[in-house]
Amino acid sequence: MSEIVFDLRGADGTILSGSASVVFSDWRGDKECWLYVSPHDDDVVLGAGLTFVSGLALGIETHVIVSTIGAGYCRAEHRETIGQIRRGECCRSFEVLGLPASNLHFFDYRATDILSNVGRRFTSDLSCPTAIAGASGFQNSFTWLLRQVRPNRVFLPSQTDIHPAHKSVHEEFLISVFHARGKIWPELGDPITEFPKLYEYATYNDYIDPPTLRVRTSDDLLERKLLGIAAYVSQEQIELLVQTVRNMGAREYIHELIFKLFDPKQYDLLFDGEKENKK
Numbered sequence: 001m002s003e004i005v006f007d008l009r010g011a012d013g014t015i016l017s018g019s020a021s022v023v024f025s026d027w028r029g030d031k032e033c034w035l036y037v038s039p040h041d042d043d044v045v046l047g048a049g050l051t052f053v054s055g056l057a058l059g060i061e062t063h064v065i066v067s068t069i070g071a072g073y074c075r076a077e078h079r080e081t082i083g084q085i086r087r088g089e090c091c092r093s094f095e096v097l098g099l100p101a102s103n104l105h106f107f108d109y110r111a112t113d114i115l116s117n118v119g120r121r122f123t124s125d126l127s128c129p130t131a132i133a134g135a136s137g138f139q140n141s142f143t144w145l146l147r148q149v150r151p152n153r154v155f156l157p158s159q160t161d162i163h164p165a166h167k168s169v170h171e172e173f174l175i176s177v178f179h180a181r182g183k184i185w186p187e188l189g190d191p192i193t194e195f196p197k198l199y200e201y202a203t204y205n206d207y208i209d210p211p212t213l214r215v216r217t218s219d220d221l222l223e224r225k226l227l228g229i230a231a232y233v234s235q236e237q238i239e240l241l242v243q244t245v246r247n248m249g250a251r252e253y254i255h256e257l258i259f260k261l262f263d264p265k266q267y268d269l270l271f272d273g274e275k276e277n278k279k
Helices: 043-057 082-097 140-147 164-181 219-230 236-248 264-278
Strands: 004-009 015-018 033-038 060-067 104-110 153-157 197-201 213-217 251-257
Touching: 033 043, 033 140, 043 060, 043 082, 043 153, 043 197, 043 213, 043 219, 043 236, 043 264, 060 082, 060 140, 060 164, 082 213, 082 219, 104 140, 140 164, 153 164, 164 197, 213 219, 219 236
Parallel strands: 033 060, 033 153, 060 104, 153 197
Antiparallel strands: 004 015, 004 213, 197 251, 213 251
């Protein structure tokens, strides 16, 4: 059986190690549901592949959303067909990783035109591949997906990533969490009852703060991650990232992102306390 150990780094530097149920707060047992948000087809396996296969090995219900159609190609003959090629590679990759095909979702937004994907807008185009309930845009799609899947943990790209698609997906997903919790756009489904726990994975750039979680596994799960990456035959430019994964070995780092709504009361003491000190 695969070995999986999670490490949680506390604010005071203390480390708590053990099973997922020990390390992850508000553990729900067999009702755990994890959603991975991927800007492109290969981002999850590159940035969080070990965490991903660990969750599957533990029997956790897992979903993936691939937000955009892959447009990067390394050979001239792939210029017109790269979207189809990468979709096929993506399906093979997640099959290797062990994800049920029904839990792999595609939104098919164009990665080469990120700005037109931002927000939400109505559309009467019945052939629009990104339309849901008569509207399109990242916020429409993410809000709908959150209300359908209703995950209690979400893994998304790091806020520090320099790739424009990664930045947009990160920002659009966070505001969609807020939308999904409220009553806005009722045609997209019933509001979620609580905010999911949020975690960032790094693909290209480092985290804004040191990571808070580490997963350590036996080598068989690392090999599964590497096989999942290897499915992206067309993406020759990721070789440097693959080498980083190999050098790292069977461990991976994740950063928990605290979703905080504005509460002005938290600042009262900063001002009232100063007044008291001056008396």
